[in-house]
Amino acid sequence: WAKAAGGARWELFDADRNQQELARYALSAAIPTALERGEFYLDYQPLTSLRDGTMVGVEALVRWRHPELGELRPDRFIGLAEETGLIVPLGGWVLADAAREAENWPAGGRPAAPFVSVNLAVRQVHRPGLVRQVLQVLERTGLPPERLQLEITESAMMSTTGEPVHALRALADMGVRIAIDDFGTGYSNLAYLRDLPVTELKIAGNFVAGLRGCPSDPKTRTDERILASLVSLAHALDLTVTVEGVETAAQADRLRAIGCDAAQGWHFGRPGPTGQILDRLDRERQAAPLFIPR
Ligand code: C2E
Numbered sequence: 001w002a003k004a005a006g007g008a009r010w011e012l013f014d015a016d017r018n019q020q021e022l023a024r025y026a027l028s029a030a031i032p033t034a035l036e037r038g039e040f041y042l043d044y045q046p047l048t049s050l051r052d053g054t055m056v057g058v059e060a061l062v063r064w065r066h067p068e069l070g071e072l073r074p075d076r077f078i079g080l081a082e083e084t085g086l087i088v089p090l091g092g093w094v095l096a097d098a099a100r101e102a103e104n105w106p107a108g109g110r111p112a113a114p115f116v117s118v119n120l121a122v123r124q125v126h127r128p129g130l131v132r133q134v135l136q137v138l139e140r141t142g143l144p145p146e147r148l149q150l151e152i153t154e155s156a157m158m159s160t161t162g163e164p165v166h167a168l169r170a171l172a173d174m175g176v177r178i179a180i181d182d183f184g185t186g187y188s189n190l191a192y193l194r195d196l197p198v199t200e201l202k203i204a205g206n207f208v209a210g211l212r213g214c215p216s217d218p219k220t221r222t223d224e225r226i227l228a229s230l231v232s233l234a235h236a237l238d239l240t241v242t243v244e245g246v247e248t249a250a251q252a253d254r255l256r257a258i259g260c261d262a263a264q265g266w267h268f269g270r271p272g273p274t275g276q277i278l279d280r281l282d283r284e285r286q287a288a289p290l291f292i293p294r
Pocket residue numbers: 045060061062073074075078091094119120121151181182205244245246247264265266267271
């Protein structure tokens with residue numbers, strides 16, 4: 001009897017798992033139609049200078065307005081899209097749309113308009129046509145290469161040898177910025193910092209969470225020391241450092257003291273529509289009219 005019950009539980013469990021698999025499969029199968037129907041859109045989040053508070057860049061973050069499931073965050077579908085290869089058309093759309101949008105941004109509180117930072121999946125980095133694709137997007141939109149940044153995660157960087165290295169170097173030679181995303185979360189074999197044309201490190205929010213503005217707490221001190229050494233590593237290699245996940249003024253103050261160049265996080269602005277970026281550029285321009293030659 002107990003055995004039968006156990007068997008039933010297993011069936012239930014399997015049915016559950018199958019259901020989940022089916023749901024995942026259905027979600028990924030829906031990506032091509034969703035692209036056609038314009039169900040994906042981008043939110044934009046400021047990257048703010050810790051020196052003068054101006055917006056140096058903007059990260060484009062994809063969202064899916066699903067007709068039945070509602071608003072989906074990237075964590076729900078990017079992994080799936082990577083597994084199935086659908087990240088290639090999806091990522092291509094993100095790149096083109098972000099560039100088209102960013103081309104309209106004027107300068108704000110600094111001489112140049114902010115760059116737009118686009119996340120690239122491993123598959124995209126390893127795809128033979130990457131350089132041609134980026135060139136085509138820049139040509140079609142008129143966005144200058146210096147105003148495009150490509151974010152590649154540490155783990156994707158580590159698997160990047162051979163052809164992809166040449167592709168990234170060709171892009172960097174054109175003036176495209178290359179950032180390592182979520183730095184400090186992978187197993188950092190730092191060789192890629194030597195071999196790849198990286199311009200910026202984006203340090204993952206994990207270490208920032210410890211900076212609660214309580215300097216006597218040992219965990220805070222350790223996180224600060226880790227951050228400080230990552231910043232000096234970056235600066236020694238002529239890279240700029242952006243820290244992600246900055247949620248409070250106290251965290252921002254500590255990061256400024258440590259010497260971080262820029263920050264991203266709720267304290268400096270949540271991800272939102274492009275209108276929010278335009279408003280902020282407007283405000284910056286009005287606040288600093290004397291310093292900006294126009
Ligand atoms: P990411 O590239 O590290 O992006 C930063 C994530 O942190 C975003 O989550 C952003 O909304 C969130 N964030 C920003 N400020 C704060 C803060 O102060 N506190 C906290 N707790 N979180 C903050 P989101 O938009 O859900 O994106 C998650 C991940 O999805 C991204 O992480 C990126 O890896 C991936 N992703 C997003 N868009 C794309 C895309 O177009 N292509 C690819 N391949 N991946 C994407």
